[in-house]
Amino acid sequence: MNVLSCSINTLKGLYDISGVEVGQHFYWQIGGFQVHGQVLITSWVVIAILLGSATIAVRNPQTIPTGGQNFFEYVLEFIRDVSKTQIGEEYGPWVPFIGTMFLFIFVSNWSGALLPWKIIELPHGELAAPTNDINTTVALALLTSVAYFYAGLTKKGLSYFGKYIQPTPILLPINILEDFTKPLSLSFRLFGNILADELVVVVLVSLVPLVVPIPVMFLGLFTSGIQALIFATLAAAYIGESMEGHH
Amino acid sequence: MANMIMASTRALITSSIPPTPKLKPHHHNDNIHPQSNLSIPKIPLPKSLKPNQLPSLLAAAATFTLAHAPPSLAEEAEKASLFDFNLTLPIIAFEFLFLMFALDKVYYTPLGKFMDERDAAIREKLSSVKDTSSEVKQLEDQAAAVMRAARAEISAALNKMKKETQAEVEEKIAEGRKKVEAELAEALGSLEKQKDETIKALDSQIAALSEDIVKKVLPAS
Numbered sequence: 001m002n003v004l005s006c007s008i009n010t011l012k013g014l015y016d017i018s019g020v021e022v023g024q025h026f027y028w029q030i031g032g033f034q035v036h037g038q039v040l041i042t043s044w045v046v047i048a049i050l051l052g053s054a055t056i057a058v059r060n061p062q063t064i065p066t067g068g069q070n071f072f073e074y075v076l077e078f079i080r081d082v083s084k085t086q087i088g089e090e091y092g093p094w095v096p097f098i099g100t101m102f103l104f105i106f107v108s109n110w111s112g113a114l115l116p117w118k119i120i121e122l123p124h125g126e127l128a129a130p131t132n133d134i135n136t137t138v139a140l141a142l143l144t145s146v147a148y149f150y151a152g153l154t155k156k157g158l159s160y161f162g163k164y165i166q167p168t169p170i171l172l173p174i175n176i177l178e179d180f181t182k183p184l185s186l187s188f189r190l191f192g193n194i195l196a197d198e199l200v201v202v203v204l205v206s207l208v209p210l211v212v213p214i215p216v217m218f219l220g221l222f223t224s225g226i227q228a229l230i231f232a233t234l235a236a237a238y239i240g241e242s243m244e245g246h247h
Numbered sequence: 248m249a250n251m252i253m254a255s256t257r258a259l260i261t262s263s264i265p266p267t268p269k270l271k272p273h274h275h276n277d278n279i280h281p282q283s284n285l286s287i288p289k290i291p292l293p294k295s296l297k298p299n300q301l302p303s304l305l306a307a308a309a310t311f312t313l314a315h316a317p318p319s320l321a322e323e324a325e326k327a328s329l330f331d332f333n334l335t336l337p338i339i340a341f342e343f344l345f346l347m348f349a350l351d352k353v354y355y356t357p358l359g360k361f362m363d364e365r366d367a368a369i370r371e372k373l374s375s376v377k378d379t380s381s382e383v384k385q386l387e388d389q390a391a392a393v394m395r396a397a398r399a400e401i402s403a404a405l406n407k408m409k410k411e412t413q414a415e416v417e418e419k420i421a422e423g424r425k426k427v428e429a430e431l432a433e434a435l436g437s438l439e440k441q442k443d444e445t446i447k448a449l450d451s452q453i454a455a456l457s458e459d460i461v462k463k464v465l466p467a468s
Protein backbone atom coordinates (compact mmCIF):
# COMPACT_ATOMS: atom_id res chain seq x y z
CA MET A 1 0.00 0.00 0.00
CA ASN A 2 2.85 2.25 0.91
CA VAL A 3 4.60 1.42 -2.37
CA LEU A 4 1.39 2.03 -4.24
CA SER A 5 0.85 5.49 -2.76
CA CYS A 6 4.48 6.30 -3.40
CA SER A 7 4.21 5.38 -7.06
CA ILE A 8 0.98 7.29 -7.28
CA ASN A 9 2.75 10.32 -5.89
CA THR A 10 5.55 10.09 -8.45
CA LEU A 11 2.99 9.52 -11.17
CA LYS A 12 1.11 12.53 -9.97
CA GLY A 13 4.31 14.56 -9.99
CA LEU A 14 5.02 13.55 -13.57
CA TYR A 15 1.45 14.26 -14.50
CA ASP A 16 1.64 17.70 -12.95
CA ILE A 17 4.82 18.54 -14.81
CA SER A 18 3.72 17.26 -18.19
CA GLY A 19 0.00 17.62 -17.71
CA VAL A 20 -2.08 19.38 -20.28
CA GLU A 21 -4.15 22.14 -18.79
CA VAL A 22 -6.23 24.16 -21.16
CA GLY A 23 -8.40 26.97 -20.03
CA GLN A 24 -7.46 26.53 -16.38
CA HIS A 25 -7.02 29.84 -14.67
CA PHE A 26 -5.64 31.00 -11.38
CA TYR A 27 -8.40 33.35 -10.30
CA TRP A 28 -7.92 36.42 -8.17
CA GLN A 29 -10.76 38.51 -6.87
CA ILE A 30 -10.36 42.25 -7.22
CA GLY A 31 -13.31 44.21 -5.94
CA GLY A 32 -15.85 41.64 -6.99
CA PHE A 33 -14.24 41.09 -10.38
CA GLN A 34 -12.28 38.06 -11.37
CA VAL A 35 -8.86 38.30 -12.95
CA HIS A 36 -6.46 35.68 -14.26
CA GLY A 37 -3.61 35.82 -11.79
CA GLN A 38 -1.19 33.78 -13.89
CA VAL A 39 -1.47 36.21 -16.81
CA LEU A 40 -0.85 39.22 -14.61
CA ILE A 41 2.16 37.61 -12.90
CA THR A 42 3.84 36.68 -16.18
CA SER A 43 3.04 40.04 -17.73
CA TRP A 44 4.70 41.78 -14.78
CA VAL A 45 7.77 39.63 -15.27
CA VAL A 46 7.81 40.48 -18.98
CA ILE A 47 7.44 44.19 -18.25
CA ALA A 48 10.19 44.00 -15.64
CA ILE A 49 12.51 42.23 -18.10
CA LEU A 50 11.85 44.82 -20.81
CA LEU A 51 12.19 47.89 -18.61
CA GLY A 52 15.18 46.52 -16.72
CA SER A 53 17.22 45.49 -19.74
CA ALA A 54 16.39 48.70 -21.61
CA THR A 55 17.33 50.86 -18.63
CA ILE A 56 20.63 49.07 -18.09
CA ALA A 57 21.57 49.07 -21.77
CA VAL A 58 20.64 52.68 -22.56
CA ARG A 59 21.62 54.26 -19.24
CA ASN A 60 24.91 55.66 -20.51
CA PRO A 61 25.02 55.69 -24.32
CA GLN A 62 28.43 55.63 -25.96
CA THR A 63 29.28 57.04 -29.37
CA ILE A 64 30.70 53.69 -30.39
CA PRO A 65 28.08 51.25 -29.12
CA THR A 66 29.02 47.98 -27.49
CA GLY A 67 27.13 44.95 -26.23
CA GLY A 68 23.70 45.76 -24.90
CA GLN A 69 23.56 49.26 -26.34
CA ASN A 70 24.42 47.87 -29.76
CA PHE A 71 21.63 45.32 -29.48
CA PHE A 72 19.07 47.89 -28.38
CA GLU A 73 20.11 50.25 -31.16
CA TYR A 74 19.63 47.42 -33.61
CA VAL A 75 16.18 46.71 -32.17
CA LEU A 76 15.21 50.37 -32.32
CA GLU A 77 16.36 50.63 -35.93
CA PHE A 78 14.37 47.52 -36.74
CA ILE A 79 11.24 48.99 -35.14
CA ARG A 80 11.77 52.29 -36.92
CA ASP A 81 12.21 50.45 -40.19
CA VAL A 82 8.98 48.51 -39.70
CA SER A 83 7.08 51.67 -38.74
CA LYS A 84 8.54 53.64 -41.62
CA THR A 85 7.73 51.06 -44.28
CA GLN A 86 4.14 50.71 -43.04
CA ILE A 87 3.23 54.23 -41.93
CA GLY A 88 5.40 56.40 -44.14
CA GLU A 89 7.27 59.60 -43.38
CA GLU A 90 5.15 60.54 -40.36
CA TYR A 91 6.07 57.40 -38.49
CA GLY A 92 7.86 59.22 -35.66
CA PRO A 93 5.08 59.45 -33.03
CA TRP A 94 4.05 55.85 -33.62
CA VAL A 95 7.41 54.27 -32.90
CA PRO A 96 6.65 53.77 -29.17
CA PHE A 97 3.34 52.08 -29.91
CA ILE A 98 4.63 49.76 -32.63
CA GLY A 99 7.83 49.08 -30.75
CA THR A 100 6.11 48.26 -27.47
CA MET A 101 3.63 46.08 -29.31
CA PHE A 102 6.46 44.15 -30.93
CA LEU A 103 8.65 43.91 -27.84
CA PHE A 104 5.84 43.02 -25.44
CA ILE A 105 4.48 40.27 -27.67
CA PHE A 106 7.91 38.99 -28.58
CA VAL A 107 9.21 38.82 -25.01
CA SER A 108 5.90 37.34 -23.83
CA ASN A 109 6.00 34.60 -26.45
CA TRP A 110 9.63 33.77 -25.84
CA SER A 111 9.15 33.83 -22.09
CA GLY A 112 6.49 31.17 -22.52
CA ALA A 113 8.94 29.04 -24.48
CA LEU A 114 12.17 29.75 -22.61
CA LEU A 115 11.42 30.59 -18.98
CA PRO A 116 10.74 27.56 -16.79
CA TRP A 117 7.42 28.85 -15.51
CA LYS A 118 6.21 25.41 -14.49
CA ILE A 119 8.70 25.20 -11.65
CA ILE A 120 6.50 27.67 -9.82
CA GLU A 121 3.35 25.83 -8.90
CA LEU A 122 0.05 27.58 -8.67
CA PRO A 123 -2.95 26.24 -6.78
CA HIS A 124 -4.86 26.24 -10.01
CA GLY A 125 -3.88 26.72 -13.61
CA GLU A 126 -0.28 27.30 -14.59
CA LEU A 127 2.07 30.08 -15.55
CA ALA A 128 2.57 30.49 -19.28
CA ALA A 129 3.11 33.21 -21.84
CA PRO A 130 0.76 36.15 -21.25
CA THR A 131 -0.17 36.01 -24.93
CA ASN A 132 -1.52 32.54 -24.19
CA ASP A 133 -4.62 34.20 -22.75
CA ILE A 134 -7.40 35.64 -24.88
CA ASN A 135 -7.68 38.67 -22.59
CA THR A 136 -4.15 39.80 -23.44
CA THR A 137 -4.47 39.41 -27.18
CA VAL A 138 -7.87 41.08 -27.27
CA ALA A 139 -6.54 43.94 -25.14
CA LEU A 140 -3.67 44.46 -27.56
CA ALA A 141 -5.95 44.19 -30.60
CA LEU A 142 -8.43 46.69 -29.15
CA LEU A 143 -5.59 49.08 -28.40
CA THR A 144 -4.55 48.75 -32.02
CA SER A 145 -8.08 49.61 -33.11
CA VAL A 146 -8.13 52.65 -30.84
CA ALA A 147 -4.71 53.62 -32.17
CA TYR A 148 -5.68 53.58 -35.81
CA PHE A 149 -8.93 55.43 -35.16
CA TYR A 150 -6.95 58.02 -33.20
CA ALA A 151 -4.38 58.27 -35.98
CA GLY A 152 -7.00 58.78 -38.67
CA LEU A 153 -9.07 61.25 -36.66
CA THR A 154 -6.11 63.43 -35.64
CA LYS A 155 -4.74 63.41 -39.18
CA LYS A 156 -7.93 64.09 -41.10
CA GLY A 157 -10.57 65.08 -38.60
CA LEU A 158 -14.10 63.93 -39.24
CA SER A 159 -13.41 63.46 -42.93
CA TYR A 160 -11.68 60.28 -41.78
CA PHE A 161 -15.09 58.62 -41.82
CA GLY A 162 -15.28 59.35 -45.51
CA LYS A 163 -13.19 56.27 -46.06
CA TYR A 164 -16.22 54.10 -45.32
CA ILE A 165 -17.83 55.07 -48.60
CA GLN A 166 -14.55 55.44 -50.35
CA PRO A 167 -14.47 53.42 -53.53
CA THR A 168 -18.27 53.31 -53.64
CA PRO A 169 -21.04 53.60 -51.00
CA ILE A 170 -22.02 50.02 -51.81
CA LEU A 171 -19.00 48.87 -49.84
CA LEU A 172 -20.16 50.65 -46.67
CA PRO A 173 -21.18 47.47 -44.82
CA ILE A 174 -17.95 45.74 -45.71
CA ASN A 175 -15.93 48.75 -44.63
CA ILE A 176 -17.72 48.85 -41.31
CA LEU A 177 -17.28 45.13 -40.93
CA GLU A 178 -13.56 45.60 -41.43
CA ASP A 179 -13.32 47.54 -38.19
CA PHE A 180 -14.57 44.46 -36.38
CA THR A 181 -12.62 41.86 -38.31
CA LYS A 182 -9.33 43.65 -37.85
CA PRO A 183 -9.08 43.29 -34.05
CA LEU A 184 -10.77 39.91 -34.24
CA SER A 185 -8.23 38.48 -36.65
CA LEU A 186 -5.33 40.15 -34.85
CA SER A 187 -6.25 38.77 -31.45
CA PHE A 188 -7.28 35.29 -32.55
CA ARG A 189 -4.24 34.84 -34.75
CA LEU A 190 -1.89 35.58 -31.89
CA PHE A 191 -3.91 33.67 -29.31
CA GLY A 192 -4.31 30.61 -31.49
CA ASN A 193 -0.70 30.46 -32.58
CA ILE A 194 0.78 30.78 -29.12
CA LEU A 195 -1.72 28.48 -27.43
CA ALA A 196 -1.37 25.86 -30.15
CA ASP A 197 2.40 26.09 -30.02
CA GLU A 198 2.51 25.60 -26.25
CA LEU A 199 -0.01 22.78 -26.44
CA VAL A 200 1.97 20.97 -29.12
CA VAL A 201 5.11 21.21 -27.01
CA VAL A 202 3.31 20.08 -23.85
CA VAL A 203 1.61 17.14 -25.56
CA LEU A 204 4.86 16.04 -27.18
CA VAL A 205 6.70 16.33 -23.88
CA SER A 206 4.07 14.23 -22.15
CA LEU A 207 4.36 11.58 -24.88
CA VAL A 208 8.13 11.58 -25.46
CA PRO A 209 9.98 13.55 -22.80
CA LEU A 210 13.37 13.45 -24.51
CA VAL A 211 14.89 14.93 -27.70
CA VAL A 212 11.76 14.69 -29.86
CA PRO A 213 10.12 17.93 -28.64
CA ILE A 214 13.29 19.97 -29.22
CA PRO A 215 12.72 20.69 -32.95
CA VAL A 216 9.14 21.60 -32.15
CA MET A 217 10.38 23.95 -29.44
CA PHE A 218 12.67 25.65 -31.95
CA LEU A 219 9.78 25.88 -34.36
CA GLY A 220 7.81 27.43 -31.50
CA LEU A 221 10.50 30.07 -30.96
CA PHE A 222 10.43 30.85 -34.66
CA THR A 223 6.63 31.06 -34.72
CA SER A 224 6.62 33.29 -31.66
CA GLY A 225 8.98 35.76 -33.29
CA ILE A 226 7.03 35.72 -36.53
CA GLN A 227 3.74 36.29 -34.68
CA ALA A 228 5.16 39.28 -32.81
CA LEU A 229 6.43 40.73 -36.08
CA ILE A 230 3.10 40.08 -37.81
CA PHE A 231 1.13 41.75 -35.03
CA ALA A 232 3.37 44.81 -34.98
CA THR A 233 3.51 45.05 -38.77
CA LEU A 234 -0.26 44.75 -39.13
CA ALA A 235 -0.86 47.33 -36.40
CA ALA A 236 1.50 49.70 -38.20
CA ALA A 237 -0.19 48.90 -41.52
CA TYR A 238 -3.64 49.70 -40.10
CA ILE A 239 -2.37 52.97 -38.65
CA GLY A 240 -0.68 53.84 -41.93
CA GLU A 241 -3.80 52.93 -43.88
CA SER A 242 -6.00 55.20 -41.79
CA MET A 243 -3.49 58.05 -42.10
CA GLU A 244 -2.91 57.91 -45.83
CA GLY A 245 -4.82 60.28 -48.03
CA HIS A 246 -7.87 59.18 -49.98
CA HIS A 247 -8.38 60.69 -53.37
CA MET B 248 -6.42 27.49 0.00
CA ALA B 249 -4.97 24.30 1.45
CA ASN B 250 -8.37 22.68 1.18
CA MET B 251 -8.50 23.58 -2.46
CA ILE B 252 -5.09 22.03 -3.09
CA MET B 253 -6.11 18.87 -1.32
CA ALA B 254 -9.34 18.65 -3.24
CA SER B 255 -7.70 19.06 -6.61
CA THR B 256 -5.00 16.54 -5.70
CA ARG B 257 -7.56 13.94 -4.76
CA ALA B 258 -9.42 14.57 -7.95
CA LEU B 259 -6.28 14.16 -10.03
CA ILE B 260 -5.35 10.91 -8.32
CA THR B 261 -8.74 9.38 -8.73
CA SER B 262 -8.87 10.41 -12.34
CA SER B 263 -5.37 9.26 -13.23
CA ILE B 264 -5.16 5.80 -11.70
CA PRO B 265 -6.74 2.81 -13.43
CA PRO B 266 -9.76 1.17 -11.78
CA THR B 267 -8.91 -0.95 -8.77
CA PRO B 268 -9.43 -4.73 -8.87
CA LYS B 269 -12.25 -4.45 -6.37
CA LEU B 270 -14.39 -2.93 -9.05
CA LYS B 271 -13.72 -5.67 -11.58
CA PRO B 272 -16.81 -7.83 -11.05
CA HIS B 273 -18.94 -4.82 -11.49
CA HIS B 274 -17.29 -4.29 -14.87
CA HIS B 275 -18.07 -7.79 -15.99
CA ASN B 276 -21.63 -7.43 -15.08
CA ASP B 277 -22.02 -4.16 -16.83
CA ASN B 278 -20.75 -4.29 -20.39
CA ILE B 279 -21.56 -0.73 -21.24
CA HIS B 280 -19.24 0.68 -18.60
CA PRO B 281 -17.21 3.42 -20.34
CA GLN B 282 -13.92 2.31 -18.80
CA SER B 283 -14.33 -1.21 -20.15
CA ASN B 284 -12.15 -0.21 -23.08
CA LEU B 285 -9.21 -0.57 -20.71
CA SER B 286 -9.77 -4.33 -20.62
CA ILE B 287 -11.32 -4.94 -24.02
CA PRO B 288 -9.60 -8.31 -24.72
CA LYS B 289 -11.15 -9.87 -21.60
CA ILE B 290 -14.69 -8.79 -22.29
CA PRO B 291 -16.40 -10.31 -25.31
CA LEU B 292 -19.30 -8.35 -26.64
CA PRO B 293 -22.58 -10.08 -25.99
CA LYS B 294 -23.78 -12.02 -29.01
CA SER B 295 -27.15 -10.41 -28.79
CA LEU B 296 -25.61 -6.98 -29.49
CA LYS B 297 -26.67 -5.74 -32.89
CA PRO B 298 -25.01 -2.89 -34.83
CA ASN B 299 -28.09 -0.71 -34.59
CA GLN B 300 -27.81 -0.83 -30.84
CA LEU B 301 -24.47 0.98 -30.91
CA PRO B 302 -25.75 4.60 -30.77
CA SER B 303 -27.90 3.89 -27.76
CA LEU B 304 -24.92 2.11 -26.20
CA LEU B 305 -22.76 5.17 -26.70
CA ALA B 306 -25.41 7.43 -25.29
CA ALA B 307 -25.66 5.23 -22.25
CA ALA B 308 -21.88 5.32 -21.88
CA ALA B 309 -21.90 9.10 -22.09
CA THR B 310 -24.56 9.45 -19.47
CA PHE B 311 -22.65 7.07 -17.27
CA THR B 312 -19.44 9.10 -17.64
CA LEU B 313 -21.18 12.34 -16.84
CA ALA B 314 -22.96 10.81 -13.86
CA HIS B 315 -19.94 9.07 -12.42
CA ALA B 316 -17.26 11.68 -13.02
CA PRO B 317 -15.81 12.94 -9.73
CA PRO B 318 -17.70 16.05 -8.69
CA SER B 319 -14.58 18.17 -8.16
CA LEU B 320 -13.33 17.34 -11.68
CA ALA B 321 -16.68 18.25 -13.13
CA GLU B 322 -16.55 21.53 -11.30
CA GLU B 323 -13.09 22.22 -12.70
CA ALA B 324 -14.17 21.30 -16.19
CA GLU B 325 -17.02 23.70 -15.83
CA LYS B 326 -14.72 26.46 -14.71
CA ALA B 327 -12.12 25.81 -17.40
CA SER B 328 -12.73 28.07 -20.33
CA LEU B 329 -10.56 29.40 -23.10
CA PHE B 330 -12.68 32.45 -23.87
CA ASP B 331 -13.01 33.77 -20.39
CA PHE B 332 -13.12 37.56 -20.58
CA ASN B 333 -12.86 39.44 -17.34
CA LEU B 334 -11.03 42.30 -15.67
CA THR B 335 -7.71 40.91 -16.92
CA LEU B 336 -8.35 42.54 -20.29
CA PRO B 337 -8.43 46.19 -19.15
CA ILE B 338 -5.62 45.55 -16.69
CA ILE B 339 -3.42 44.21 -19.48
CA ALA B 340 -4.38 47.19 -21.64
CA PHE B 341 -3.32 49.59 -18.90
CA GLU B 342 -0.13 47.63 -18.30
CA PHE B 343 0.61 47.89 -22.00
CA LEU B 344 0.05 51.64 -22.00
CA PHE B 345 2.23 51.97 -18.92
CA LEU B 346 4.95 49.91 -20.60
CA MET B 347 4.65 52.06 -23.71
CA PHE B 348 5.15 55.31 -21.84
CA ALA B 349 7.88 53.87 -19.64
CA LEU B 350 9.80 52.42 -22.56
CA ASP B 351 9.35 55.68 -24.42
CA LYS B 352 10.93 57.55 -21.51
CA VAL B 353 13.68 55.00 -20.95
CA TYR B 354 14.42 53.67 -24.38
CA TYR B 355 12.87 55.03 -27.56
CA THR B 356 13.24 58.75 -27.02
CA PRO B 357 16.69 58.91 -25.37
CA LEU B 358 18.34 56.31 -27.56
CA GLY B 359 16.60 57.55 -30.69
CA LYS B 360 17.71 61.10 -29.98
CA PHE B 361 21.23 59.91 -29.27
CA MET B 362 21.34 57.94 -32.51
CA ASP B 363 19.96 60.84 -34.55
CA GLU B 364 22.50 63.21 -33.06
CA ARG B 365 25.31 60.81 -33.81
CA ASP B 366 24.04 60.39 -37.37
CA ALA B 367 23.97 64.15 -37.80
CA ALA B 368 27.50 64.49 -36.42
CA ILE B 369 28.82 61.79 -38.73
CA ARG B 370 27.08 63.33 -41.72
CA GLU B 371 28.53 66.73 -40.85
CA LYS B 372 32.01 65.30 -40.60
CA LEU B 373 31.56 63.54 -43.90
CA SER B 374 30.43 66.72 -45.65
CA SER B 375 33.35 68.68 -44.19
CA VAL B 376 35.65 66.02 -45.55
CA LYS B 377 34.04 66.47 -48.94
CA ASP B 378 34.81 70.24 -48.76
CA THR B 379 38.52 69.67 -48.17
CA SER B 380 38.72 67.57 -51.28
CA SER B 381 39.31 70.76 -53.36
CA GLU B 382 42.17 71.63 -51.07
CA VAL B 383 43.56 68.19 -51.55
CA LYS B 384 43.29 68.66 -55.30
CA GLN B 385 45.17 71.96 -55.10
CA LEU B 386 47.87 70.33 -53.05
CA GLU B 387 48.07 67.55 -55.55
CA ASP B 388 48.44 70.06 -58.40
CA GLN B 389 51.13 71.81 -56.48
CA ALA B 390 52.93 68.60 -55.93
CA ALA B 391 52.65 67.78 -59.60
CA ALA B 392 54.05 71.21 -60.50
CA VAL B 393 56.93 70.75 -58.12
CA MET B 394 57.59 67.37 -59.60
CA ARG B 395 57.52 68.79 -63.11
CA ALA B 396 59.90 71.61 -62.21
CA ALA B 397 62.26 69.23 -60.53
CA ARG B 398 62.17 66.94 -63.50
CA ALA B 399 62.90 69.80 -65.87
CA GLU B 400 65.76 71.01 -63.69
CA ILE B 401 67.22 67.59 -63.52
CA SER B 402 67.02 67.08 -67.26
CA ALA B 403 68.60 70.49 -67.86
CA ALA B 404 71.42 69.70 -65.49
CA LEU B 405 71.83 66.39 -67.14
CA ASN B 406 72.04 67.97 -70.57
CA LYS B 407 74.48 70.54 -69.36
CA MET B 408 76.64 67.94 -67.78
CA LYS B 409 76.49 65.84 -70.89
CA LYS B 410 77.58 68.79 -73.00
CA GLU B 411 80.38 69.68 -70.65
CA THR B 412 81.64 66.19 -70.55
CA GLN B 413 81.51 65.96 -74.27
CA ALA B 414 83.46 69.21 -74.66
CA GLU B 415 86.02 68.02 -72.20
CA VAL B 416 86.34 64.75 -73.97
CA GLU B 417 86.71 66.52 -77.32
CA GLU B 418 89.30 68.82 -75.90
CA LYS B 419 91.23 65.96 -74.54
CA ILE B 420 90.98 64.17 -77.83
CA ALA B 421 92.21 67.26 -79.66
CA GLU B 422 95.06 67.67 -77.25
CA GLY B 423 96.07 64.10 -77.68
CA ARG B 424 95.93 64.45 -81.39
CA LYS B 425 98.06 67.55 -81.27
CA LYS B 426 100.55 65.82 -79.10
CA VAL B 427 100.67 62.88 -81.36
CA GLU B 428 101.10 65.13 -84.35
CA ALA B 429 103.90 67.01 -82.68
CA GLU B 430 105.63 63.82 -81.79
CA LEU B 431 105.15 62.62 -85.31
CA ALA B 432 106.57 65.82 -86.73
CA GLU B 433 109.52 65.61 -84.38
CA ALA B 434 110.13 62.05 -85.31
CA LEU B 435 109.87 62.91 -88.95
CA GLY B 436 112.31 65.81 -88.44
CA SER B 437 114.85 63.66 -86.69
CA LEU B 438 114.50 61.05 -89.37
CA GLU B 439 115.16 63.66 -92.03
CA LYS B 440 118.17 64.90 -90.16
CA GLN B 441 119.55 61.43 -89.86
CA LYS B 442 118.91 60.95 -93.54
CA ASP B 443 120.80 64.15 -94.34
CA GLU B 444 123.63 63.16 -92.07
CA THR B 445 123.82 59.77 -93.60
CA ILE B 446 123.73 61.26 -97.05
CA LYS B 447 126.44 63.70 -96.08
CA ALA B 448 128.53 60.96 -94.63
CA LEU B 449 127.94 58.90 -97.70
CA ASP B 450 128.95 61.87 -99.85
CA SER B 451 132.31 62.14 -98.12
CA GLN B 452 132.77 58.41 -98.38
CA ILE B 453 131.81 58.58 -102.04
CA ALA B 454 134.55 61.10 -102.67
CA ALA B 455 137.10 59.00 -100.88
CA LEU B 456 135.94 55.86 -102.63
CA SER B 457 135.92 57.49 -105.99
CA GLU B 458 139.44 58.69 -105.36
CA ASP B 459 140.43 55.20 -104.34
CA ILE B 460 138.73 53.81 -107.41
CA VAL B 461 140.42 56.35 -109.61
CA LYS B 462 143.76 55.62 -108.03
CA LYS B 463 143.24 51.94 -108.53
CA VAL B 464 141.97 52.20 -112.02
CA LEU B 465 144.36 54.71 -113.15
CA PRO B 466 147.78 53.51 -112.13
CA ALA B 467 150.24 56.10 -111.37
CA SER B 468 150.92 56.75 -114.89
